[in-house]
Amino acid sequence: MNSVEIANELKELLNGKNINVQLSVPQLVEKATSRGEADLTADGAIVAKTGKYTGRSPKDKYTVVEESSQDKIDWGKVNQPISSEVFDQLYIKVVNYLKEKDELFVFKGFAGADKDSQLHIQVVNEYAWHNLFCHQLFIRPTEDELKSHEAEFTIVSAPGFKADPAIDGTNSETFIIVSLEKKIILIGGTEYAGEMKKSIFGIMNYLLPESGILSMHCSANVGEAGDVALFFGLSGTGKTTLSADANRKLIGDDEHGWSDNGVFNIEGGCYAKTINLSAEKEPEIYNAIRFGSVLENVVVDSETRIPNYDDNSLTENTRAAYPIHYIDNIVTPSVAGHPKTIVFLTADAFGVLPPISKLTKEQAMYHFLSGFTSKLAGTERGVTEPEPVFSTCFGSPFLPLPATRYAEMLGEKIDEHGAQVFLVNTGWTGGEYGVGSRMKLSYTRTMVRAAIDGKLNDVATTQDTVFGLHIPITVEGVPSEVLNPRDAWADKEAYDQKAKQLADLFKENFNKFSNVSEEITNNGGPLV
Known part of the structure; x- marks a missing residue:
């Protein structure tokens, strides 16, 4: 036909x-x-179950x-x-x-x-x-x-x-x-409704670069001074949570374009994970779930119709879809200027990456191309516990063009607009998954806010001996022992072994890029 x-x-x-x-x-x-097809909840949202497909099905x-x-x-x-x-x-x-x-x-x-x-x-x-x-x-x-x-x-x-x-x-x-x-x-x-959302994102990832516009799997917000921040990361790393900041206006929570005019949202709504959601930890998202919102696979009490966001019996990948205007602090229309701060988010299940580190230009390009995180339970069919994964540009499942095309465009944007790039680990600390604990959201918020406010631009740093990352020695409001991941482990020898293991995975993965400059290859990745 x-x-x-x-x-x-x-x-x-x-x-x-x-x-x-x-x-x-x-x-x-x-x-x-x-x-x-769906039931009404006490908050006025509807809740639907998606059957055996509770996440994307990339093999299909x-x-x-x-x-x-x-x-x-x-x-x-x-x-x-x-x-x-x-x-x-x-x-x-x-x-x-x-x-x-x-x-x-x-x-x-x-x-x-x-x-x-x-x-x-x-x-x-x-x-x-x-x-x-x-x-x-x-x-x-x-x-x-x-x-x-x-x-x-x-x-x-x-x-x-x-x-x-x-x-x-x-x-x-x-x-x-x-x-x-x-x-x-x-x-x-x-x-699973997310297939529709991500399919259109894939189309935009094909069309926008053809027009000289960088398409990005990231969230974005802007401060009163017009300072734009981008948050890159795969599902479950905290893009939606960290960009929904009461002190800053949300541009969008997941998909953006970066043109010569600045950043714009590709979508008109938000698709937030709701597992363990609470009004105390994530008030912006919690309060956005009301009439017109759509809950996926959230367990609801049969009598009170109150959602139980802590119940993962259907899936870890419980979701809420709502229009962006259900968030109080938003930019209308969803456009803003050029980013001042770029944050790469990773949920490190090895527990060895720093909670925050400053990246040089070469390190920024290396980690963008690497796109390391841990694939979290429920985001894809068959994933039941965190798995280390390298997803180029923090969004390879949605990129129809070669990854280096997007990476080169981002590098040009960083150079042109002088953005500062940070790597933030929202994953585990004090040990690997099953031993250590998940990084406290309050600490992550404090560190990210310090980065966006420029408080880390001139702070003293120490260089990690394994990954070469530049770790701030102090961040106001965060215990010093949290900042250096090795200090957070009781068993230092176990840390060294696990860090070396992850460094080797980084280098092994990066070998697939044959057309990357030696400057990035030699100066962007692990030191060992």
Whole structure:
């Protein structure tokens, strides 16, 4: 099928009698609850269960091999190729499946707060609660914008349709297939709503660099003086938590672009982890969960309808989706200037990286390309405890282009705007996972605020002998023994062995980059 035939099939689907276009939040809440898709909570949010898929399914994500894009894509385990024939056959099956449904739900909106690079999108959903999720996560159009809205990319989501691998050419019943040429994202066999959000992010990661704009998996906020801070990190490292600061205005919590004008949010909402959420620790997120918000896999009391955020019986990856204006301190529209501070977040399960360290330019590029963290339980199917992982640019699952393309763009931005870069470990201290303890959020907040306020720019540092990182000797409000990870371990010999083990993993991983300058290779990584 060519693009015209695909478009005609989509047009026929969208003209069906079962289509509900651009329903309001109350209408979608009513539909989701009356159809038995979700329940209402005491706070007014709805809660839905996603079945056995409680996280992304990266092994079931594909990109169609097409002439216009095949030489640009970084093919491999992340960007798995699939043929046009497989896509076309599944597309027709899914469309026919959806035509038979009593009701379908369509959302029209945008990705990207910068009007100059904004992408017009639409989402066709089998479930009302999925459509509410998209309404809250993407940028919502005004009435005037809706009149002239022409979708450039379309998500077609059919969770109830399950593929047959033997017939359909997939790895499992689940599939997330992107056709850049036909401008369709086809999703089936999974109820996890995050697949829709991340699929659009992948599209933006393909399109924005083509326009000279750096796309970034990061959160961002800005102070009263216009000082912008970026927070890079994979799911569970603290991007959402640390960027939701009562003393600073939130630009966005997960996905951004950096153009010649500054930083802009790609989304119109937030998708926060809620495991162990409390009003005391994370008041901004806690208070954002109200009518119109969508909870995923959160256990709720059957009588009081009060959510139990400490219950991980369904998954560690419990989530809340809500529009960004549910956070009090936000920038409207979600755009700001150039970053002054960049924070790389890592949840180190080895417990050997400093809680905060200053990075030279070479170290910044080394750690950005390395993207080390621990994959936390529940963020992907099959992950039950932290696993060390190197995710290039802190977001390799979502990068269709070669990683060095994004890294080079970031290096140019750092040089041009003089941003200070810090590596912050929100993981373990005093021992590895299972022995030590998770870094206290209060300490992390204090250190990050000191970095953003410029208090660490001229502070005395000591250089770590294993990783070469520059550790501040003092940070007001943080015990000195916490700052140096070796001091926090009772067994120094055990620390040395574990640190050497992680350093070796860094070097082994970095060997895959063949086109990186010797300056970064020699001066950015571990010393041993």
